[in-house]
Amino acid sequence: MVSDHYNLLSKSEIKHLFPRIDEALDKAKQRSSDFFIQICGGHPYFNENRGKPMLAKRHSPFAITTDARMIWLGCYQQVLSKMDLPEDVLQSFWNYLNVFSSWMVNTAEQ
Numbered sequence: 001m002v003s004d005h006y007n008l009l010s011k012s013e014i015k016h017l018f019p020r021i022d023e024a025l026d027k028a029k030q031r032s033s034d035f036f037i038q039i040c041g042g043h044p045y046f047n048e049n050r051g052k053p054m055l056a057k058r059h060s061p062f063a064i065t066t067d068a069r070m071i072w073l074g075c076y077q078q079v080l081s082k083m084d085l086p087e088d089v090l091q092s093f094w095n096y097l098n099v100f101s102s103w104m105v106n107t108a109e110q
């Protein structure tokens with residue numbers, strides 16, 4: 001899921017934010033997968049490999065506008081629509097992404 005999301009992001013209108021080199025993109029996928037496994041109740045890989053999430057701080061070097069958020073969410077929507085998830089799981093995960101992504105917006109539109 002995370003890999004597919006990053007593949008879409010790296011072809012999207014916000015591709016400039018994400019690593020262009022495959023090896024760097026793979027590492028980004030790994031960090032993000034670690035995080036999502038952890039918040040879905042799995043092994044705390046992110047804390048082990050990266051420390052406390054502090055995601056607003058980790059996103060602060062990147063200019064994230066509300067438009068960028070909508071593109072980011074849109075890429076997730078595409079990925080999730082191809083997964084065969086139970087409706088309640090899908091809704092719960094989507095609610096999480098929707099709320100959490102609004103906290104990552106750190107730049108006003110130009």
Ligand code: HEM
Binds near residue numbers: 055
């Ligand atoms: C609002 C739209 C968002 C944009 C445009 C965005 C963009 C980025 C960028 C550019 C990076 C750095 C490159 C990378 O490591 O991938 C990053 C890292 C990351 N993002 Fe986001 N992000 C967004 C929302 C979110 C949300 C909602 C979550 C989690 C619920 C999240 C989780 C992460 C994680 C775990 C990392 C790796 C942090 C690290 O270990 O350094 N992002 N994001």
